Amino acid sequence: MIELQQVVLGYQGRAVTSPLSGKFCAGSMTAVIGANGTGKSTLLKTLLRLHAPVSGRVEYAHGTAPRTAWLPQLADMDRQFPATVYDVVSMGCWPARGLFSSLTRRHRELVTQAIDRVGLSEMYKQPIETLSGGQFQRMLFARLLIQDAPLVLLDEPFTGVDAQTTHFLMVLIHQMHEAGQTVITVLHDNELVERFFPEVLLLGPDACHWGATQQVLPRYNPLGLNLVLSA
Numbered sequence: 197m198i199e200l201q202q203v204v205l206g207y208q209g210r211a212v213t214s215p216l217s218g219k220f221c222a223g224s225m226t227a228v229i230g231a232n233g234t235g236k237s238t239l240l241k242t243l244l245r246l247h248a249p250v251s252g253r254v255e256y257a258h259g260t261a262p263r264t265a266w267l268p269q270l271a272d273m274d275r276q277f278p279a280t281v282y283d284v285v286s287m288g289c290w291p292a293r294g295l296f297s298s299l300t301r302r303h304r305e306l307v308t309q310a311i312d313r314v315g316l317s318e319m320y321k322q323p324i325e326t327l328s329g330g331q332f333q334r335m336l337f338a339r340l341l342i343q344d345a346p347l348v349l350l351d352e353p354f355t356g357v358d359a360q361t362t363h364f365l366m367v368l369i370h371q372m373h374e375a376g377q378t379v380i381t382v383l384h385d386n387e388l389v390e391r392f393f394p395e396v397l398l399l400g401p402d403a404c405h406w407g408a409t410q411q412v413l414p415r416y417n418p419l420g421l422n423l424v425l426s427a
């Protein structure tokens with residue numbers, strides 16, 4: 197579906213990764229891992245075409261980038277924006293209905309179903325600034341469900357989320373994968389990567405590794421240290 201050919205990621209001509217080659221196949225589910233600043237978010241923004249790579253080529257099947265749903269990092273979201281849960285989730289209908297036309301009955305049904313599915317049935321009218329971290333992520337997942345895009349990019353979806361909600365959202369991601377969507381997720385939790393993600397792309401300052409999780413994950417030492425614990 198998406199092939200990277202010797203792609204170097206970066207900004208204004210300055211590289212932040214080594215050259216990256218490989219494929220995100222249609223329907224695959226990949227965890228993007230690596231230490232802070234190794235270019236994980238930059239990769240997602242490049243796939244969204246918000247930035248051009250410094251060099252190399254990104255090729256799409258049939259020559260066109262697929263419709264894409266994106267969950268940005270929580271830190272990049274404006275949580276003070278004056279909107280309700282319903283307003284934000286209904287934004288997921290924009291690609292289907294256009295920016296300025298009103299919601300049809302079918303769209304309204306889809307919005308309420310998605311809000312119910314993420315467990316926020318009691319919170320339709322709640323201003324988003326009043327939501328907890330976990331409720332906020334559930335709301336954004338409801339919007340992703342409505343978008344129903346062939347390509348789903350998730351940037352640290354479990355930041356600020358408790359274990360129960362993490363498990364709940366992980367099940368939703370798994371269901372997207374089972375429904376045939378291509379899922380690419382930036383994660384810092386190796387246990388979740390090992391349990392749920394068949395493929396891993398490990399970004400490092402000197403080299404990148406891309407392949408089956410059991411082959412790539414053991415190469416990752418997040419602390420870069422051999423810790424010796426003394427009494």
Ligand SMILES: Nc1ncnc2c1ncn2[C@@H]1O[C@H](COP(=O)(O)OP(=O)(O)OP(=O)(O)O)[C@@H](O)[C@H]1O
Pocket residue numbers: 207212230231232233234235236237238239
């Ligand atoms: N808009 C920008 N302009 C210039 N440099 C940037 C920009 N955004 C990020 N960078 C730099 O690019 C590098 C990679 O950043 P990126 O956010 O992709 O890392 P990351 O792997 O997602 O890190 P983290 O795990 O901390 O979220 C960093 O050195 C960062 O400072």
